[in-house]
Amino acid sequence: MTTQSPPEAVEAPVEFVAPSRLSASQRFVATVVRSREASIVLVLVLVIVAATIASPSFLFAETSWRDLLLTPSILMLLAVGQAVVVITRSVDLSVGSVLGLTAYLTGRLFVDTNLPIVVVALAAIALGAVLGMVNGLVVALARVPALVITLGTLYIYRGIVLSWAGSNRINASDMPDAFGRLGTQSVLGLPILFLVAVAVLVAVGYYLHTARGGREMYAIGSDPDAAVLYGLPVRRRVFAAFVLSGGLAGLAGVVYAARYGTISSSAGTGIELQAVAAVVIGGVAIFGGSGTVWGAAIGAILLVTINRALPIVGIPDFWQQALVGVLILGAIVLDRILAARRARILVEARDAQGATA
Amino acid sequence: MSTTTTTAGRTRDYPSYSRPLWWRIAFTRESAVIALLVGVLLWAIYGVLYFGTQLTMTFLFLDIAPILLIALPMTAVIVTGEIDLSVASVVGLSSSVLGLLVHHGWSVPLAALVCLVVGLACGALNGFLIAYVGLPSLAVTIGTLALFRGIAVGLLGTTAVTTFPSRWTSLAKAQIGSTGVPVIVIPIVVLAIVFTLLLHFSGFGRGVYDIGLNREAAEFTGVRVARTKFTLFLLTAAVSAFAGIYFTLRFSSSRGDNATGLELQVIAAVLLGGVSIFGGRGGLHGVIAGVLLIGALSSALRLLGVTVNVINIIIGLLLVASVVSTSVLAWISETSARRKNRGRRPSDLPQHAPPGVRTKEKEA
Secondary structure, eight states: OOOOOOOGGGOOOOSSHHHHHOOHHHHHHHHHHSSSSHHHHHHHHHHHHHHHHTHHHHHHHHHHHHHHHHHHHHHHHHHHHHHHHHTTTTTOOHHHHHHHHHHHHHHHHHHHHOOOOHHHOOOOOHHHHHHHHHHHHHHHHHOOHHHHHHHHHHHHHHHHHHHHHHHOOOOOOGSSSHHHHHHTEEETTEHHHHHHHHHHHHHHEEEEEHHHHHHHHHHHOOOHHHHHHHHHHHHHHHHHHHHHHHHHHHHHHHHHHHHHSSSOTTTTTTTTHHHHHHHHTTTOTTTSSSSOOOHHHHHHHHHHHHHHHHTTTOOOOHHHHHHHHHHHHHHHHHHHHHHHHHHHHHHHHHHOOOOOO | OOOOOOOOOOOOGGGGGSSSSHHHHSSHHHHHHHHHHHHHHHHHHHHSSTSSSHHHHHHHHHHHHHHHHHHHHHHHHHTTTTTOOHHHHHHHHHHHHHHHHHHHOOOOHHHHHHHHHHHHHHHHHHIIIISSSOOOOOHEEEEEHHHHHHHHHHTTTOOOBOOOOHHHHHHEEEEEEEESBTHHHHHHHHHHHHHHHHHHHHHHHHHHHHHOOOOOHHHHOOHHHHHHHHHHHHHHHHHHHHHHHHHHHHHOOOTTTTTTTHHOOOOOOOHHOOOOTTSOOHHHHHHHHHHHHHHHHHHHHTTTTTOOHHHHHHHHEEEHHHHHHHHHHHHHHHHHHHTTTSOGGGGGOOOOOOOTSHHHHHHO
């Protein structure tokens, strides 16, 4: 995948990039502006501006501001978990089924027991983590491709929720009012569920950026063989990524229950491909090792916002999926161009270094 | 963890040739799937009421026809180490186009021809981006999955075209004489023979396996890697478009969301049939047995009154078990070989690439 530098280039430690002359704050701004994520933010802003010009109520009406932030929360949670898995060069296709199962568990617990909301939410997250653990165990221990295993568990988990729920449907009236209010309440103008998603995003983003485990996940994704030879705990990290993805899908199930109020056995069907799409649009390379959860989360917001903006700018929302497809293709082509440019700059820097040395 | 890339220079070890021929034929993934299929068929015919009847068999073939058709080219695509997730969307798009054109007064054969051309165009887009631009197929075909499905849904909106000339809709369900074998089996058999010749008995097919085993080596031995991949994506999309025409006529319903999720069923069947997701390994006999196994099992279970949910669970378990078993078998044979060869250097042992970790040459 990646082009390795030839072995003879390691005679002396060569520094390719000179230390920056900018101050730390200038450097930060430059990094943010030039980042891959900035391009998605730009597209997102364009979509919102276009929709707002077509119909000012898209942004400025009381409820639409809330919806703008609230609707993407579920996909954001899934995209964050998916991004971590993809960064370690795996993929988790079972998240949609995990979401369905945990959303139904949430509703079921409210119907059958009088447990407090927090306990129910924790139970759903725990179930999601256990389901993710099954994925992780099989992938990490049996060393089989994640695509196949999670495709299998996609069927299995969905089959379980289908036989458990049957044609039952849990309605908002079956759940406590306080839980339903979670879906609509706001703090300082920001919906609670959105804040939950952002809190998760910040925690995971910080972990991936700074913690040893997070950096090791990038290392594993960019070259699994090298990671093994270097002595990184590959199995443990991949396992952890799947548990995290499952747990976040469980949390997304709780959010789903709070947001929509009605839960049937088909909740979350097909959302796994949207989560992968959000991750790809957000600039996480599908073969791991690069990208950030920030990008994945913005990708998720972009996907959901486009869905809502299209009817407003006069395009029937049937075309939404086609536009999403164009966005995904555009994102991977853009990534390829950026990667080629980066490789060229590095090669030029090396050649220049070689000429002066 | 055999990540060492050192090749033992002295003795060339071909572990698979150390066994007699019958052993090598009997103990493969493909024979395991075929044996399982025979077992399930025997159990169903003798143990399940009505399974052996003509009607059940007819419907069995009518139901699995789209999966069986698409699984043929999909096998070749996966053998090269790529994947095509957009097939079900091509089925949907082909269905939409057929409905739209027939609705506007076109004749069915002409409209079907346009569908095949649309399918080829879809395949050309996939193939160009993957083979010539060099983008990862997983990402590209997730993108075109959304794109083609979006166009299919966008073309028809919420409407569904349900009026087709009865001549053609009855042809899709017709049987050959009174044998109970549906007419759709004819194109399936023809395509199965064509793809078997292409994949197993032609230079092109050898190239396909070459690419899956080692892309760079294939390039150096003169395999036209890009052109081969491009051709395979064209074929997959064209066959999917044909499956879309069949799907539409069989249910005489053209909707943008026809066959949603079929791609996962196709891939599940192909992988169950013993094709390695990393490429370079697998055969069409195993894949056909895999598709028939899923079809026969779900048909028999349905007759027993088992719900589709449980069938989903069983198919999922089969898929996971089939992949895990390969890994476990490889691990067992590796440890037993190590015990037998105690005292020899580990690098003399046959190097099996660990399934979870791609070795350098495989992914290049």
